[in-house]
Amino acid sequence: MGNQVNLEEEAVGRRGREVQRDGEKRGLEGPKVLREECPSSRDLLNSLRQVEKMLAVHEASYQQGLRSLRKKISALHNSTMAIFRIGKNASCPKPEPPGHGRRLGRVFGIGHEVHFLCKPTYELIGPRTRVCLESLKWSGQQPMCRRVNGTSNSLASFSPAAPSSSSSSTSSFPVSAALSASSSTPASSSASSPFTLSSSSPTSSSPSSSVRPSHCTHFLGSTRCTCDVGFTISGRDNNICTDIDECLLFPLGQPGRLCVHQCVNTPGSFHCFCPAGYDLARDGRSCTDIDECENRMHNCTVDQVCVNTYGSFQCVTVECPQMKNATYIKTSSMRCERNPCMLGDKACTQAPNSISFHFLSVVSNMSAPRVLFRVSAARVLGDTLRFGLAGGRGRGHFSVQRSGRQTGTLLLVTPIKGPATLEAEVEMSELERNALLGRYLTKVTLFVSLHEF
Template sequence: MIPAIQHSVFLYLVLSCLYPSHAAQGCLNKQKVLTVIRQMQQFLKGQETHFTDGIRTMKAKLSALQISVTKLTADQPSATWCPLLEAPKHGQKFGSRYSADHEVHFVCQPGYQLIGSSTRVCQQNGRWSGVNASCTEWSDLSFSRKPHCAEVERTQHCSCDAGFHMSGSNENSVCQDVNECEVFQLEGIARLCMYNCINIPGSYRCTCPPAYKLLNDGRSCSDVDECATLQHNCTAGETCINTGGGFQCVNPQCPEPRGNISYVKTSPFQCERHPCPMNSKSCHHAAKTISFHYLSLPSKLKTPVTLFRMATAAAPGRPGPDNLRFGIIGKNNQGQFVVQRSDRQTGELILVQPLKGPCTVEVDVDMSEYRDRTFQSKHVSKVTLFISANGF
């Protein structure tokens, strides 16, 4: 029996013997009762001491924890922020984080040179590294420099920096800039830049048209995909189609009902004809499916080039067509496109004349299915070409 329970039992026995109604032969005598009372008093005093010690220990631990947390918070450095930096006039700034260890970069527009630091870092003291950046226009004086001359064996030898050539007499020689952009525009010489070349003192710089980015090779341009990077403004019911130098928002619609011919949109780019009445020949000869296709092409694309393929497939358990016929609907675009069969089940739409952009060209191609020389069904593909202003 544990001490607390044992003393409780003794206390119960003592109290029982104090009242006559509960007196019994087994009650303790007076001396034993007093002994038990003294033991209980000592037990309670010991419990009080242990409880007080526990409270004191708990208070000490809480105080130590409070001091530790306060010191840890004080030791942690507060976030460091640097002042706002503006983009230089005729230039751009890249980077919008102004806390410690973050970088901000500056570039100038074509025809301007950067003066100052192209990269600045926010330091722990709240100050930016480097110096302020500015963009100044190239001056004509920048394209001519004094040569480096040295006298060797009583003869003066002069040389120019890379990108410059010597001009003038030996006494009045000057280093003139080599215009790489003009040199490499000559016929038979590879172009330096895919889009535009800007001559700068001693070198050159390539630029790209709007909505294109300059690749790491410093000369090639790549279209920015506004659809993939969510830089478009198409609504929820529209689909974004990336084009060269931009994007298009499309939402093709099925033809309006005409007589007993009507369509239902089964996907964002396909419509299917409702079942036809048995005796309606015009309905059976109408397109069974109408699909919509969008292609982005560069300007003046080298031809001929295959743009689109149409194919047929038989439903499981049913015989497929044994003959396919392909054609272009209407006569507006027949001089620019042709349709030909590439194999037994496939037809191809081929561009045969270059298209100069920017423009949008639409062409409709139909595929008719026959079996045993009997017409089965027709499918129409509506192809839209977005021709960019650039040839890449």
């Protein structure tokens, strides 16, 4: 019985020890699994350092891209400002005219065109028009003029056996460039060729008339026809060039007129004429007055003064006035001075101390108001100086204003249509305590021309 109890206790003890060992074993395995799922602080620190390095690399790349973008924006800004600074002052080099030809156009700025023409019996090889590009270079190649021969086999004389009648495109040069134009007589011969640069059969007896043949190019069944400067395409098959009447397109009295005075149309061009007394200016459109007095083209006598006017001249005689109570002496060619008055002669003292003469030339319908003349006192003896309009023909066109302490101004207040001759008398009075000390008269004669130039 006792042995049985001891055996049972020993068995219980063994089972307890086994259970304890199993628990310890499981307890040891539990923390091991937990350590594998939760990284240590060192691992976390390493991960954070790797993320920090990655962010630093991305930041450096971003900064590099930002600097590159700033450089590109700065370069674009500098180039734009350079173009803006150049502006309209930039121009291409002056193109040379081709041999046996001429160049039309005097403005070589960006976007402007020049045109090229050849003398009669010569044909133009190359572009008829060149444009000044933003690179300050001319578009296309420099053209040349080549003599036209009736039997020549050059490209300009080839023509197809059966010209195409398909739709054609037309082009013409700007009218503003039509200062002059010349065209050569086209030569035409039959030849087999895939393309041609030729002129259609002429429809007028003379190439210098108002109707000329067009310059057509036939290529792969299509036709392109153009005209010389100053002509426009016409005709059923675009084979005719008709003269442009530039004088009709730009009449006198309108903005953009071609000629200041008279315009005469010519085939492919126009000519400006000026009235007598004017020369045609260098621009070929304006009129410049001829100074007959300076060029000694007048018929004034020795006692007369030649006054040049716009388009003509005037011979004037300056004489001192005859007054009852005062006498005058001519002290210069344009000035008369009063002799001393007798003591107590109030009528004499009321007469002008001096009279000056001035002659002005103006154009017709000159804009107003406008300053014509100024009168000034060299010195003032009294305490008051007054200016006024004493008289003269056409007083309604003039006015006198004070423009300074010692200066008065003669103004034109309304336009005057010429031809006309007007006079204005400007009076300057000097006073001391309202007592007249002296009067000084300036007579201004205005010669208004017939024309507005």
